Amino acid sequence: MSDELAGATRLVATGIPGLDDILGGGVTPDRVYLIEGNPGSGKTTLALHYLFEGRRLGESGLYVTLSETKIELDDVAKSHGWSLDGIKLLELVAPESELEPDNQLAMFQPSEVELGETTKAVLAEVERTKPKRVVIDSLSEMRLLAQSPLRYRRQILALKQFFIGRECTVFLLDDLTSETEDLQLQSIAHGVVSLEQLSPEYGAERRRLRVTKLRGQSYRGGYHDFVIRRGRLDVFPRLIAAEHNLGQERGLLKSGNDELDALMGGGLQFGTSAVLLGPAGTGKSTTALQYARAAAARGERAVVFAFDERLETILERTAGLGMDIAGDVQAGRITIQTVDAAELSPGEFAHRVRTAVEGSDGTPGAKVVVIDSLNGYLHAMPEERFLVAQLHELLTYLGHAGVVTFLIVAQHGLLGNMQTPIDTTYLADTVVLFRFFEAMGRVRQAISVVKKRSGKHERTIRELRLDSGGVSLGEPLKDFQGVLTGTPSFRGADESLMRPADG
Secondary structure (H helix, E strand, O other), rough: OOOHHHHHHOOOOOOOOOHHHHHOOOEEEEEEEEEOOOOOOOHHHHHHHHOOOOOOOHOOEEEEEEEOOOHHHHHHHOOOOOOOOOOEEEOOOHHHHHHOOHOOOOOOOOOOOOHHHHHHHHHHHHHHHOOOEEEEOOOOHHHHHHHHHHHHHHHHHHHHHHHOOOOOOEEEEOOOOOOOHHHHHHHHEEEEEEEEEEEEOOOEEEEEEEEEEEEOOOOOOOOOEEEEEEEEEEOOOOOOHOOOOOOOOOOOOOOOHHHHHHHHOOOOOOOOEEEEEEEEEEEEHHHHHHHHHHHHOOEEEEEEEEOOOOHHHHHHHHHOOOOHHHHHHHHHEEEEOOOOOOOOOOOHHHHHHHHHHHHOEEEEEEEEEEEOOHHHHHOOOOOOHHHHHHHHHHHHHHHHOOEEEEEEEEEEOOOOOOOOOOOOOOOOOOOEEEEEEOOOOEEEEEEEEEEEEOOOOOOOEEEEEOOOEEEEEEEEOOEOOOOOOOEEEEOHHHHHOOOOOHH
């Protein structure tokens, strides 16, 4: 549909910002939409959001329930801290008398009029209250009452024609309890939103939705993660980097350490990403925090997504290295978000990164992003497919935003042949390699830049030391062979090495 035509149509917002974004602003008014999903996937919560948004805008709403009682719906609303005041409820659950054997088919006989007593009750309530927004929950009850696919389809078609003539925007909820997929119902609806609830082997359930049909309107296809929390349903639109070109900042990000900046060729270009690769304990996280601290000193914001460490541990470690960042954290110049690996979906993580970079409520966006570590990111979502593709999209988005991104990758092992859980070096603009090596009876660390797309860099291997004075780099290790393998041979004098802090 052309932009002119889309702009001429007033769209109806669902009250869920992420879903409205996926739908291109909302749904076309005075149409019938199908919201389908297995029990527990979030259909009722979504429908209530839709009615509450109408209430906020002064539009009357009607909730028709064929499977839950008013008491149950009220309990659902109260569990979220919501009130159903102003929302009309039509309860068509079978009364207690229907439990009597002689009355099992008293209300709904196959020989009854075409729309059935249930449909007639719905139409009468709509005529009486004249709502602008209607929810019918759920179609599985009407499917059973119809007793045949033909009669059921004719009922839905009649409902559709009725509502269009009454200027109602209708959400039909379907819990997918039929034995076969109801494609006929999807063909009748103006749009279809499918909700899914997934159960990973470990961790909380994951939910996602997909717009499978939306007539006359462009929308964002594919799967989008969402979560249900008390008081809200948050949808995280799939990140498409090409849609977010925020204007890349020019210049170099310096670390505040002259030796480290020299090794990096003067600094790291804004809008690029760097993989810090090496075994655990070689100084990868500390080096990344050195850049975050330097950015904060320039008055810029940095954000650290910590999958592996608690906030308290990070603060204690940096304080012990003479890199106390507690003041920057308290002032909001450095934000450390600890990530619960068992509770996060890729979509929500991308949304957190995007929120940090774009800023909110007057808070400026971050110019440095640290993901510590990529191992934790992968372990948090072991059953997710295409994580590398999503990571590539995220890095492209951060590049468009002019952000310097640090990806911490811990290799398996300490010395010798080490394995990397996933090869991400081709995604990054800069690759910094960290290694342990042994010399003169001491375990030492080495740092080198093995790749940098933007600009020159030193091709030397330097000794790295972390102590109470922070990060220090020594002279190039010219007297060693095999440092990068972790099993070097020494061919020089002791004076060529850095003296330990303890003398």
